[in-house]
Amino acid sequence: MRVAIFGQGYVASILAVGLQRIKNGEIGYEGIPLADCIPRKIEDIELTTAFDIDVSKVGRRLSEVVQAYWHDGIKFENDYEVKLGYEDMRGRGVDVDFEEVVGQLIDEYRRADVEIFVNLITTEKAEPFEDVQELKRAIRENDVDRVSPAQLYFYSVAEYERPSAFINCIPSPIANDPACVELASRSKTVIFGDDGASGATPLTADLLAHLQQRGRKVLCISQFNIGGNTDFLSLMEPERNASKETTKSSIVSDILGYDVPHFIKPTGYLEPLGDKKFVAMHIPYISFNGAEDELIINARINDSPALAGLIVDLIRLAALAIERNEFGTVYPINAFYMKMPGPKEARAIPKMFAFELVKSWVYETPSIKAT
Amino acid sequence: MRVAIFGQGYVASILAVGLQRIKNGEIGYEGIPLADCIPRKIEDIELTTAFDIDVSKVGRRLSEVVQAYWHDGIKFENDYEVKLGYEDMRGRGVDVDFEEVVGQLIDEYRRADVEIFVNLITTEKAEPFEDVQELKRAIRENDVDRVSPAQLYFYSVAEYERPSAFINCIPSPIANDPACVELASRSKTVIFGDDGASGATPLTADLLAHLQQRGRKVLCISQFNIGGNTDFLSLMEPERNASKETTKSSIVSDILGYDVPHFIKPTGYLEPLGDKKFVAMHIPYISFNGAEDELIINARINDSPALAGLIVDLIRLAALAIERNEFGTVYPINAFYMKMPGPKEARAIPKMFAFELVKSWVYETPSIKAT
Amino acid sequence: MRVAIFGQGYVASILAVGLQRIKNGEIGYEGIPLADCIPRKIEDIELTTAFDIDVSKVGRRLSEVVQAYWHDGIKFENDYEVKLGYEDMRGRGVDVDFEEVVGQLIDEYRRADVEIFVNLITTEKAEPFEDVQELKRAIRENDVDRVSPAQLYFYSVAEYERPSAFINCIPSPIANDPACVELASRSKTVIFGDDGASGATPLTADLLAHLQQRGRKVLCISQFNIGGNTDFLSLMEPERNASKETTKSSIVSDILGYDVPHFIKPTGYLEPLGDKKFVAMHIPYISFNGAEDELIINARINDSPALAGLIVDLIRLAALAIERNEFGTVYPINAFYMKMPGPKEARAIPKMFAFELVKSWVYETPSIKAT
């Protein structure tokens, strides 16, 4: 399984370190949901190239870039050089020739002989195209103000001539954009997305399902997150945070079956917390005979390893999907691994059931139905 | 559905109050898992009689007893008188004629025209009989040092000539005692048990399943509980607490698939907390690439309403089971509603899946299999 | 002690209810720091009048307004009518004759025979005048865009001919504005302020002092607050929140002696929480030999009673200050009761020491010095 990375930041670096340490026999399969219960070996994943726009990374070797995120030295099997990616050009008033950009990217894909792509660029604001003609028009007309970097990367993968997979770990609508899904179907591309379900949201989803199963009436939900990695820094920009907020709060009514007032969003940035965020949640609810109970959850969660562990599965599931010719998007995978599972009309389900869907898909057994 | 109660304490009183308020239209179905998704109406439950050994309760009307647990006045449709039950005679060196005791109980059951029995007596120490002959021998020989009150009540229900159900909400082994289950099968008795799954343990079970699904390696588990109701008071006696401890910690290895050091047991008694206990949990675990995360859960939970809400379902499910002639014990029901689901060889599963089993059983649809 | 209220909202209503219930002998002195350790009786406090701008309150009796905040009926000794106050006219492009407004207010003060004024209007944006001439100019020239309601109310109290006290429970700079303090000194007015120190900030202050005394190096501080009263609603407007933020974060460097990255501010509004807010705090720190510890504090705090209890003291301390001719502002009082203790150059000290200052002031004993 040959993999390319968009965005050589914290998650991509921890992914590289963890995979190498597994290959070295230094650590086990902790944090990888399917571990060895899947007919693809973790040790066969090869990270082959990465694209970034940060000048301090472009042209550097993986081992150099990783030093910012991992302080024990490590030697990589394939110590690739980070390539220049596509920078956000919206609102900059510059001319871009998309055909040329896409061509250069595809040249790199060929050179690295890649089939699976993982999108880990910084959270961005992006609008779905809805219609595949609209997407094609924007590319054709070099409509630089319309196309986000994630959308451009996806497009380049769809244009790449071989069957491949695009794993979208950020909130930009790819699996949730009917235009992208249709283009993927046509071009033999698998999409997994959108927004990797690490962090506190899957936990919230399962807690809400737990309460819902007992008939408890949730009164409101507070979920605070504060961290010190660049993801939190970028989310403090109101526009980016808005896209995160959409993602996260859809789970409430999907799972409870009714809406309640809630505050669920990244709350702040504190540099000393680094990658290990602090989460606080508060859920008061009504039990039998009008009794009022409350749950308070606090957590310290290493953000990047949580997502990197999921990506280890997603890469292997992408290889399976390509082999099975399941192009377009694959809801059973998205339902567990993504915060905003595509396609567009899909709803969030408790992660505990979603995991059963994943296993049914992997083993090709009849799937359960959470009612 | 005509119901008798063993143990007219906090839970039984809140159950009576809640049912009456639902009939009065004062409250909704909060805290009742199946609410109106089951072909038996909550409003058709009739509490008809209760047995207790507390002299301050025996001979009093329900409405008088309830005043100790519920301060707003309430008028009951059926304001029954609490009858004298069977007191624990073990180690007291007295003679008891079990045939006579059982006969008197059954007379009351007939008089009240009961078919469903809910066991809510104080947590007791009890040993399973394992073999039905051993149980019969202990009764026949009036072996007063062997038979616990819960076992005697169960036996009286099995002897009661009509098809009936015994819902065991305390940790005494009834559904987990092969002797009781066999006797129940022969005598057209349904057993649901053991130990109603309210409180923090089902939450712990679902949280552990959540971590397990993500491949996270749990390092250890602390779960403290402190409350001010008589259940906590009695659990502070080391012998009673031992039986509680057995129940609760079996979930760890059942759900995680491996054992970890854990401290899960009622921890203390503080009278001012009353029925609303304080729970604190701490779960550190290893995520991808060796990262150490931790979860801390705090909760304030009203103990009695949580269990009473489950009993509203269990009574209705018992009526269904009798109608369907499912005598002995019913694992799909126990798996969700009980902390130590019978029969003996059954294991704990995440409550979230167990709930699907319940619904499959109710609707007689093919059941899922949590793998 | 005859008292007038600016802003007949939650706090003022709970203050009125609590004082009446104390007079009725229904409750004790809980939540009143000095309780009966002060030579002024709580029972001698008389609320005589109030000013508000909410049309649903103006012209109504206290007992009617209170119904929105307190659901058990209550009968007031003095069931005053709420009068029309001064509405914020900044940026509205209207003409106001300040002399006339102030004259009408003072007429009411005389009629109600008031000597102590408590400012409880909604949090507003306000700029200090710094110089008393500047304040006088703005009033004289009817500079309606410069003068905030709190500043106008203060000015009217300073113009009121008898010795009196202005207790500023909101963040507007009154005790922290040298202009107001100087005017107060000249006009025999006592100022206590600014921003009543209820809520989580005093707790944070004492926790930081606790860590500081042990030489522990705080790494960062997160403090989230979410509530459902109108104060939280108004703080969600960025401009108002900014004034709150200033107040709260000054404590960090004042108490620790060094600054650390911190996030301390009202975080959200959830209507179902009502007046009982949820607070979550996280403080990681370095202990001996580089060990990293962390504190997590969660709280449910009824906001309005917390402040109302302090006001019961402040009214009595104001009466003492008037009697002692301590006009201007009184730092020992402010240091304990206020989040941003005036005068301007004063710094925050741990509340635990500040309380000793209060007692020294009350008993006129030599004061301690927290070093």
Added chain:
Amino acid sequence: MRVAIFGQGYVASILAVGLQRIKNGEIGYEGIPLADCIPRKIEDIELTTAFDIDVSKVGRRLSEVVQAYWHDGIKFENDYEVKLGYEDMRGRGVDVDFEEVVGQLIDEYRRADVEIFVNLITTEKAEPFEDVQELKRAIRENDVDRVSPAQLYFYSVAEYERPSAFINCIPSPIANDPACVELASRSKTVIFGDDGASGATPLTADLLAHLQQRGRKVLCISQFNIGGNTDFLSLMEPERNASKETTKSSIVSDILGYDVPHFIKPTGYLEPLGDKKFVAMHIPYISFNGAEDELIINARINDSPALAGLIVDLIRLAALAIERNEFGTVYPINAFYMKMPGPKEARAIPKMFAFELVKSWVYETPSIKAT
């Protein structure tokens, strides 16, 4: 300052490591309350010898023993050999010649030229002697069933001919035993004790003081502690825990001025937690107008560094006390640094005030009085 250690366990090892790293310039003074605000340099502390009874430690070098508690290698300036100490002989039916034991210990003290002794042996059960004659009798008659190891070590220090100090960091009554204090006065010995105030109890004390200052009525207090070091292991033996419990709960009524139901004690042992314990606290209280609030505190605290940091101060304060001829016990020091400050009749005060007492004592300024 030449120091001997009784009990070369976790705390003593971290103390040795931390002091060496400070001398090496690797770390700062974090976790040392008085840091550089005291006329004795941390760098002048010399650990010269230690006594233990664990066969895996006796005869080994400090650097070898430390490996069990500190995994990064470290080189000690004075890499002393651990000597055999006095083992608990109570209830063993053996003969011991105390004079000989004490003689051998004193020989070692002389050889190592020690003046300050730190008692860090495992928590033990011990009864105060109350009367100095009773203590002397027990020693003279070799009453091996009466004298605990801590008491024997103290006695040996008192017999040591030079002015010296005994810092008692465990709950055994030394500073709280009038017999020991009198003997210390006579023999030019300083006692600091009893039971080093690290851990959650000082935090609880300050939190209760915080509530008390605001007139809030505490309803009850839960404080759970669970850890994985040998201290927790030993406290799980009911007899040892009893002595811990006495210590900790005296703070409630001392600080609040009234008693409330409370559960404050080490709760369990979980080996994977190691030296970093988990603490959960719950404090509900009544505020103004009968409102019920609650505080929940969770903490992860490294036990050994917390105590080791205090010992760095206590050693230096002991040197000061010897120089000032303040023999017997020194309440202002005990009040801050000890959980059960001696002498016997002393009461617990909020730690925040106690710290002011320490500073007054150090700088010989007039002391404050917390009222």
